[in-house]
Every structure is written in C-alpha cells, then in structure tokens.
Amino acid sequence: MTAKNFEKMVKEASPKSAVFLNSVKAFLVGGAICAVAQVLYNRFEAMGFAKDDAGLIVAAILIVSAILLTALRVYDRIAKFAGAGTIVPITGFANAIAAPAIEHKNEGLVLGVGAKMFVIAGPVIVYGTVASVIVGLIYYFVR
C-alpha cells in the first residue's frame, strides 16, 4: 500500500470513527447523568414525595449543579469531551442559560445578563410553548 493510498484510507475512515467515538462519549456521560438522576429520584420517592414533586426536586438539583459547574468553568470542559452527552440532558439547558449570562455580563445587567440568558433557552421555551398549545388544542377537541 502506498503512502498516498493510506492517507486516502485514513481520510475516508476518520470522519466515521470520529462520529462513533463522539457517540460513545455522549452515551457514557449522558447515560451517567441520567443514572445519577434515577438514584436521586428513587431516594426522594422513598422519602415519600409524590412522583411529580420528586421529579422537580431532581431536576432542580441537576440544574443548580450544572449552573455551579458552569460558573466554575468545569461544565464547558466536560462538554468538550462529552458533546451531546452534556447538551441533551436538562443540565445542558441550565448550562445554556448560565453560560451566556456570565459571558455577556459586561454588556450590562439588563441587556447583557437579562437578555443573553435566553439566547438558547429562549427558542427552546418559544417552540416548547407553541408545541404545547397545539397539543392542548388538539387534545381539547379529540379527548
């Protein structure tokens, strides 16, 4: 095999293996976050909290932890490794709120912190709200 062929082979193989490797990392870290959440959930349910309340308490713990790690510049480093594994869980939503709020603090407390907080969370809330109203309307007529 010539060096050129080999180079070509590496070029063809590497994007796929990069996707595979990224997926493995996302699986492990994202799965670990969900497993920790399940442990917490089981504990709060055993303490007698109703299902919805236990869910909210766990979500709150995850959100506060992610924001703390964001402020300490740890979350972004984990995210560099884990990709979607840290973006897709609710902790990624919390990071998407805290990180731009911190980064754009210099633009002021209103248009910096207050507005930039919703750069990513805003679209999520907008499309989530619109989708929920459509679901609610359809449900109202077909239930």
Added chain:
Amino acid sequence: MDIFWAFVIGGAICVIGQILIDLTKLTPARILVFFVVAGCILGGLGIYDRLVDFAGAGASVPLPGFGNLLARGVMRAVDERGLIGVVTGGFTAMAGGVTVAVVFGYFAALVSSPGMKE
C-alpha cells in the same frame, strides 16, 4: 435495574443528539428545539410516557422529557379548565425548572466574571 435502564436509554437519546450534531451540522440550539418539540408531540400522543415508565430518568432528564412534561401539563390543564388550560398548561408545567434555572443562572452571573479562569 431502573438505574441501568436510565443509563442506557438516557445515553441512547444523547447519541441521537450527537449523531445529529456530527452529521447534519445542526447547531446545539436547533437540536434542543428539535428534541423539545419532538418530546411534546410524542407526549401528546401518549407514547413518551411509556418510555418514561420504562426508563425513568433516562427518558425524563433528556430534553425530550421536557417537551413531554409540557404535553402532559397542557393535557392535565385542559382536563381541569377546558380551553383556558390550553394557554396555561405548558407554562405551568415548566415553571419550576425554568424558575430555578433563571434565578440561579442570574446569581451565578452576578458573582462570577466573564473570562474568569479557575
């Protein structure tokens, strides 16, 4: 066992997100929007709750679980208040999580400075 399935299903949903990021060039913001809307639709159809029954936090902690929460909230509100529930259910369902994120995000921004290194 429920912890194992939370790990597997939660990880699998993240893998879907990773593949979307790597192969479609969708930005993370678009992935999050896609997941929330998809979760809301699957929730409205009653499909996502079955995944939650099976995988627990593995289904409720990833962003589609947030969409499912909105769908469940709006349907519950419609049961209780009719048409008014259509416009109150979604926000009511997300109130706790969003308030925690906004308030703690706000104070985190107040106490830490941009570009600060550890």
